Amino acid sequence: MQIIKDIFIWLNDALLKMTWLQDLVNSLLLKVFKIDEAGYLFKGLSFFLYDVVKIFILLTVLIYISSYIQSKFTPERTKQILSKFKGISGNIIGALLGTVTPFCSCSSIPIFIGFTKAGLPVGVTFSFLISSPLVDLASVILLASIFGWPVALAYVVVGLIIAVAGGTIIDKLHMEKYIEEFVLQGINEAVDGEIVIPSKKERREYSWDQVKTVIKKVWIYILIGVGIGAIIHGYIPQTIIEAVLGENNPFSVLIATAVGVPMYADIFGTLPIAEALVLKGVGIGTVLSFMMAVTALSLPSIILLRKVVKPKLLGLFVFIVTVGIIITGYLFNLFGYIFI
Amino acid sequence: MNIKVLGSGCKNCIRLEKNVLDAINSLGKVATVEHVTDYSDIVSYGVMSTPALVVDGKVLFSGRVPSPKQLMELLG
Numbered sequence: 001m002q003i004i005k006d007i008f009i010w011l012n013d014a015l016l017k018m019t020w021l022q023d024l025v026n027s028l029l030l031k032v033f034k035i036d037e038a039g040y041l042f043k044g045l046s047f048f049l050y051d052v053v054k055i056f057i058l059l060t061v062l063i064y065i066s067s068y069i070q071s072k073f074t075p076e077r078t079k080q081i082l083s084k085f086k087g088i089s090g091n092i093i094g095a096l097l098g099t100v101t102p103f104c105s106c107s108s109i110p111i112f113i114g115f116t117k118a119g120l121p122v123g124v125t126f127s128f129l130i131s132s133p134l135v136d137l138a139s140v141i142l143l144a145s146i147f148g149w150p151v152a153l154a155y156v157v158v159g160l161i162i163a164v165a166g167g168t169i170i171d172k173l174h175m176e177k178y179i180e181e182f183v184l185q186g187i188n189e190a191v192d193g194e195i196v197i198p199s200k201k202e203r204r205e206y207s208w209d210q211v212k213t214v215i216k217k218v219w220i221y222i223l224i225g226v227g228i229g230a231i232i233h234g235y236i237p238q239t240i241i242e243a244v245l246g247e248n249n250p251f252s253v254l255i256a257t258a259v260g261v262p263m264y265a266d267i268f269g270t271l272p273i274a275e276a277l278v279l280k281g282v283g284i285g286t287v288l289s290f291m292m293a294v295t296a297l298s299l300p301s302i303i304l305l306r307k308v309v310k311p312k313l314l315g316l317f318v319f320i321v322t323v324g325i326i327i328t329g330y331l332f333n334l335f336g337y338i339f340i
Numbered sequence: 341m342n343i344k345v346l347g348s349g350c351k352n353c354i355r356l357e358k359n360v361l362d363a364i365n366s367l368g369k370v371a372t373v374e375h376v377t378d379y380s381d382i383v384s385y386g387v388m389s390t391p392a393l394v395v396d397g398k399v400l401f402s403g404r405v406p407s408p409k410q411l412m413e414l415l416g
Contacts, residue, residue, distance in 0.1 A: 074389060074403060076389070109379050110348075110387065113388075114386075182380055185380075
């Protein structure tokens, strides 16, 4: 058993945490550029170089693998699978499928209309729409690489609970009357597009294409995110950060959520900021709240959703997700020591 | 040939339209290419992931942007 454990730890350190890369960057800074190890510049540069290289390597591999898996779960197929489940099991399956279905915020409206017209309960659709951006394969593995597996798994479980609970509440409150009328026209008679399952070659091409598209889209967010992380890590005194976001400030989770909700950034750009904050003594719950708020809700996606649902349902959706994130933050701050 | 590009006008949809025009030009085919941006029209084809391509009323694929070369094979 010990051997298996050692192998796992070695794989985890070498492939996920990339401890060799940290050593390489540090000795490069120390021996080639002769930068003083105790200084701020060393701390900032070491953080920046290591994180940028690590995130780009992981991102390329992870997006390829997850796109390959995801290419089998098109939204059309998801709709077909979901129409077989009733009640809360529909919400659970919806939330689970949300994690593997390829999702881009510009697709959320066609998905919403398609699901609704197929006669799926509005709550199931929302379970799917909440979990889809919140929990996805690539970001969970990146999370594991930075904070370890217990935090990553806890993040997945909490994300799914928020999605299932949110969808169930929306169902129970009979919010279907707050869907815009044009969506409801011709319900249950929507044509089913032919479901074409792509060949292996097409899936490989799709995955590689995804890698290029995603990296093209997020590289700037990553550089900015790591840059901010490096500044926090190297230059901002611990006392200031602890005063605003530290565990002794009872409002830390609220502040983190309020800042994160309107923000539109990519999870990959947010992770390095989260990493730097944790290193500076910010509670894991506060950091998770920030990340969840950034990914689950953003102004552009809320504005898009307004096209298909009325303000009341939109407001409830934002409210439920925000409250869920805040509760998550406080729970993790209280019990987080179990995970780290 | 009647070709419709379904998509809300996002970056990928514009890329697909451009690739389709390139492919048709290289094939030397005569075709009308439209861009459908209305959500209820898009969904009426049973499509939920954009961009998608409809050729003569039939959905060819959805949720991806093939290269002009791949499109030449698909449309040829």
